[in-house]
Amino acid sequence: MAKETLLKPLIPFGWLRTILFLLVYLGAILLLGFLQLDFYSLYSLICIATVLLFLVFTRYIDRVNLVDTGFTWTGFEKHAAAGFSLAIAILGAGTCFLVAVGQLNWMEVQFNGQSFALSFGLMLMVAFAEEMVFRGYVLRNLRESTSPIAALLVSAALFAIFHGANPGSNWLALVNVFIAGILLGINYSFTKNLWFGIALHFAWNFFQGPVLGYEVSGLDIPSILTQSIGKNVLLTGGSFGFEGSLVNTILCLLAIGILAVVYWKQYQIKLPLSRESGSEV
Template identity: 30%
Template sequence: MLSEFFKQPFPMIEEAKKAKRKPNIFMLIIFCILIYLVCSLIGSLFLFIYVALVASSSGLPDSTLLSEDFNMLSLLSADEINIVSLMITAAVIAGFLLFCRYYEKRYFTSMGFTRKHAVSQYLIGLGIGAALMIVVVALLSVTGSLTFASISWSVLPVVLLTFIAYMIQGASEEIMLRGFLMTSIAARTNKVIIGVVVNTVIFALLHLGNPNIGPISFINLLLFGTFMSLYVLKTKNLWGACALHTMWNFMQGSVFGISVSGNDVASSIFHFTANKDLWFLNGGAFGTEGGLIVTVILGAALAGLIGWIQKDSKQSFSN
């Protein structure tokens, strides 16, 4: 039944077929990587400008600021570095939206940005992302992989600002990979499964440079990418995926204080101590995404999503 699901017409992909310019798969991947790299450099430039502005208002003497031993990032708090680093991924969002609209000359609906049910789909995505991570942390606590240490409500303002930053970062990856790459490849090849596989593999490969990544982490990234791809196709929009990705990262980092794909967080509401002997369950320094508990949860979520797809496919076939 899943094969039949891939054969049905998807509104996003049908819209993508109307693009005025249609580079082949090889060029699509090249364009995708180039846009990502260029926009990442632009984002880094904004970070540099922000640090320069902070430095100019710091009151430190020029001799200190220009010293080879002086690290300009030391002027920022860990929270500032985290928030600004997440927010500058807005450059990636802008890059892919502009490329689609003005180079390929296709509408944003072809990327999954539909007006119908946009708010409800986003809220549902937030709920699913939160639920998945709560289950992950609950299982890690039950197995003794994580132990609750403390709670801090004083960081709530920073946490809320970080949530906005994660909204941007989560959307950037979904727009690039599911909204642009998956729909573009599926439109060019008339094979949706190729779009799913290629964007999922690239999604995992993009994280190879993250700190402390390992084999389990890579498998979980593939599972997450596959789940997100099918979720976008099933819901026929990108809003839910952007929200789910946002909440998955936000809950893991800013709520539970766990490293997000190998990147440490500064402030979080809850604090847990990880059992180093059970790193294969809790993911160790990479965070929960590097452990087998997430493998189980993502596997179950993917199985549930496929079951939902098959159930709807059977009902459509019987009608």
């Protein structure tokens, strides 16, 4: 059982807490962007600042225990394994398809232990930081102000907007990041637990970039496999990586459909169209 809320939130409206949090979060990212740091140092610092910001808002604005934000591990190990496996399944199926139609091949294999370790650590931090922000804070607080379905859609849209400035971004890439936001958040909508999303997010970024050689949301990261992609950007995703591919769109929508059916049967409920009981007006 999760611990009870310590006190009433300092700010009574979930949507207002969400706006304030995102403004501070965006401001922190912009300020850190002015620092003359290398790629790994900059993104590591952003992740650390994000976690600290999450902890401060959760404790002093929301006034809830950390466990109440979705970090209960016991009983959710299978959810984490499912998220991790799903990421590999989607990437594996999509990559096999691109190879089969001649839109992807690998030129060489190279392994740099230092780069690999740095990428592993960075992808792990990014997964934790972004899931804390968009599921652990934004989705959780929006659920108090609107229906779970609306909260999921809005949190996914915000997730896409915050990726809009990434290199190689285009309309399909943003649509796919929006769909990814739904995929990452659908488990939380039923379980209020973050481990499925964290595991999926980490496996997705890590195997997509440092292993298979795709760009990760437009970011070029050192990888074991060096790719040569075809000219059909609609299929390959171009410079944004597999996340900008129509293949990814289809596979992620299929995954969302399957998860929705499984969760509705497993929990024997449908997401209500109104706010959760006990939320503020």
